Amino acid sequence: MINVDKKILFIEDDPDQLMIFQTKFDMERMFLITATESKRAMELAKREKPKLILLDLILRNENGFDILVELKKNEQTKDIPVIVFTNYVSKESRERANELGAIDYIVKTQVTPSEVVERVRKIIGE
Amino acid sequence: MLTTILNMDIRELVLIIVAFCNFILAIFVFLKNKKDRINIYYSFTALATGCWTFGLAAFSLSIDLDVATFWCKFYYVSAALIASSFLAFSFVFPFDKRKLPKIYSSLFYLFTIFIIGISVWPGAMIKEIVIRPWGKEAILSPFYFIYTTYFVMCVIGAFGNFLRKHKQSLQNEVYKMQIKYVFIGTSIAMAWGMMFNLFLPLIGNYKLIWLGPYLSLAMIGFIAYAIFKHHLMNIKIITTELFGVLIMIVVLLDALMARSRIEFFLKFGLFMVVAVFSILLIRSVLNEVRSTEKVVKLAHHLEKANIELKKLDKAKSEFISIASHQLRTPVSVIKGVSSMMKEGDMEHFSKEKRERFIDSLWQKSCKLERIIKDILSATEMTSIKYKAEKEKAEPIDLEELLKESINDFQPAAQEREIELSLTVFGRPIPKIYGEAMYLRDAVDNLIDNALKYTPSLKTSSEVRGKRKKKGIVSVSLTKKENNVIISVKDNGIGIPPKEKANLFDKFTRASNARDMYTDGSGLGLFIAKEIVEGHQGKIWLESEFNKGTTFYISLPI
Numbered sequence: 001m002i003n004v005d006k007k008i009l010f011i012e013d014d015p016d017q018l019m020i021f022q023t024k025f026d027m028e029r030m031f032l033i034t035a036t037e038s039k040r041a042m043e044l045a046k047r048e049k050p051k052l053i054l055l056d057l058i059l060r061n062e063n064g065f066d067i068l069v070e071l072k073k074n075e076q077t078k079d080i081p082v083i084v085f086t087n088y089v090s091k092e093s094r095e096r097a098n099e100l101g102a103i104d105y106i107v108k109t110q111v112t113p114s115e116v117v118e119r120v121r122k123i124i125g126e
Numbered sequence: 127m128l129t130t131i132l133n134m135d136i137r138e139l140v141l142i143i144v145a146f147c148n149f150i151l152a153i154f155v156f157l158k159n160k161k162d163r164i165n166i167y168y169s170f171t172a173l174a175t176g177c178w179t180f181g182l183a184a185f186s187l188s189i190d191l192d193v194a195t196f197w198c199k200f201y202y203v204s205a206a207l208i209a210s211s212f213l214a215f216s217f218v219f220p221f222d223k224r225k226l227p228k229i230y231s232s233l234f235y236l237f238t239i240f241i242i243g244i245s246v247w248p249g250a251m252i253k254e255i256v257i258r259p260w261g262k263e264a265i266l267s268p269f270y271f272i273y274t275t276y277f278v279m280c281v282i283g284a285f286g287n288f289l290r291k292h293k294q295s296l297q298n299e300v301y302k303m304q305i306k307y308v309f310i311g312t313s314i315a316m317a318w319g320m321m322f323n324l325f326l327p328l329i330g331n332y333k334l335i336w337l338g339p340y341l342s343l344a345m346i347g348f349i350a351y352a353i354f355k356h357h358l359m360n361i362k363i364i365t366t367e368l369f370g371v372l373i374m375i376v377v378l379l380d381a382l383m384a385r386s387r388i389e390f391f392l393k394f395g396l397f398m399v400v401a402v403f404s405i406l407l408i409r410s411v412l413n414e415v416r417s418t419e420k421v422v423k424l425a426h427h428l429e430k431a432n433i434e435l436k437k438l439d440k441a442k443s444e445f446i447s448i449a450s451h452q453l454r455t456p457v458s459v460i461k462g463v464s465s466m467m468k469e470g471d472m473e474h475f476s477k478e479k480r481e482r483f484i485d486s487l488w489q490k491s492c493k494l495e496r497i498i499k500d501i502l503s504a505t506e507m508t509s510i511k512y513k514a515e516k517e518k519a520e521p522i523d524l525e526e527l528l529k530e531s532i533n534d535f536q537p538a539a540q541e542r543e544i545e546l547s548l549t550v551f552g553r554p555i556p557k558i559y560g561e562a563m564y565l566r567d568a569v570d571n572l573i574d575n576a577l578k579y580t581p582s583l584k585t586s587s588e589v590r591g592k593r594k595k596k597g598i599v600s601v602s603l604t605k606k607e608n609n610v611i612i613s614v615k616d617n618g619i620g621i622p623p624k625e626k627a628n629l630f631d632k633f634t635r636a637s638n639a640r641d642m643y644t645d646g647s648g649l650g651l652f653i654a655k656e657i658v659e660g661h662q663g664k665i666w667l668e669s670e671f672n673k674g675t676t677f678y679i680s681l682p683i
Contacts, residue, residue, distance in 0.1 A: 016490060019482065019486065023471075023483075087451045109454045
């Protein structure tokens, strides 16, 4: 059974990556919800109260940091742990993510979907 | 001549030395740059000051009353010219900004001519010269009030100019410093000179007029220092020359005043030796200053080059971050899918899902190849200048090319609620010869940028702020003389004025675009420029910060 109490929100705009992770999380019986842009992401974060958010930085129309700021500003969402999950690597962006309150910074190419599932499991305490 | 010299008191001697120093400075500054108006007006001021000082000495020395009257007129005219040339100087120093309306300058010239007129006209301002126990004195008519007014007016006008320019200089520390020096030097000298030579005679005290010029050297010296302030080293030469010449004059005068022939020859010999050594000294200082200036210049160049390198380095690391993101994105999908294959996940998939996964592998491999090609072609364009090849050139229908490009961008534009359209003026647009694939690339880059930097209505972001107006990107095509002009206009974030110039450089992004984290390589405009120039065309932009940008491509028919 999929544990509906432990939702994970994945904010990502690349359909292929959405497909891969949706499939993998489904297989692992974890509840993954997805959003491709900030408005939908905020809506889901507030309504679904996910246990964890995986956030991409470079979205087609937007900057992931803006979403992170908004998440941390909002009373309802500020306590949800956020992992920056991106392929954008620079010292500055790592520092910025840390400053804005992200709990981790994962570079996509450095992990496999199984490893992501493992890390998420550890954080949400499964 | 000899009797005149022999009659000379220390007072006149000092006046003559001061006068000569003024002449030397006038000539020196003039020769330094004959075309610069700053130097010309300065030399005028110094020359007039020298004449005035010399006139005063000659007046004091002359025995004949007619001769005295001549010198008296001479120094009054000179003094008036000090004031007017100083005013003129204040208009061009340290920078030339305000042009006086013609009517004012004409009135000023008339006034100056009038002042010179009353100074030289027999009996007009200078009624007569009388001999008092302390020396000669000029009896002045009420015209002298007008003369004083003129002088004071010029000085106030000049100081007003300097004060205004000091305010306008804002960040320019060199200008501020220059104005400060002129201000200090002239206010001391003018106050002193006006006191003894303008106001005291006004109340009938003529005893101390010979004191006036003493501080004129301060004024002339300070101004010279200020002019050369931007390469401070030169002051060393000026000082050395000034002292060298001063010593030479003193020694020469001493020789001229010799009482016997032997003494004269001895002293004249000394003068020659002093002259030779002075010249040698000046030369060596000149050499030293020149080499120091060279070193300073080199250091300055090095500093500049260093700043440029740092900038390039920063841009490069930024480019690497973005390019590596572009490269990693397909790789992360390929790696993700293949890892799932390896772990046996695929075996549980339906046929459709399996196909979908394999297709993503294929798509991402193609994308990876395209990105690598882009980066390589940009790198190649840096090492070899791109040029459209004649054999590959074909007639291109630009309207068709633009239509295709706009069609391809339409989904992206719609997603961001941006209106993307094409307008063609003055059909038929003649075909141009070139490589369509490349030109399309250039146009795509411009449209892609316009869409990227025109924020969408539905998103509000920390960086971009909330959009109030609908995004519009309009592309136009028109023929102008022998060129075809393509413009891509957006109402996006615009480009900060300072950054327009090097926007076409490799890896460059405007600072306000940098914060947006859009996925560009920072190579788009560089590639576009190379392609357009490879077709003998031109590319440029007009932009208003926060209002929007228009890029233009002009291609010869």
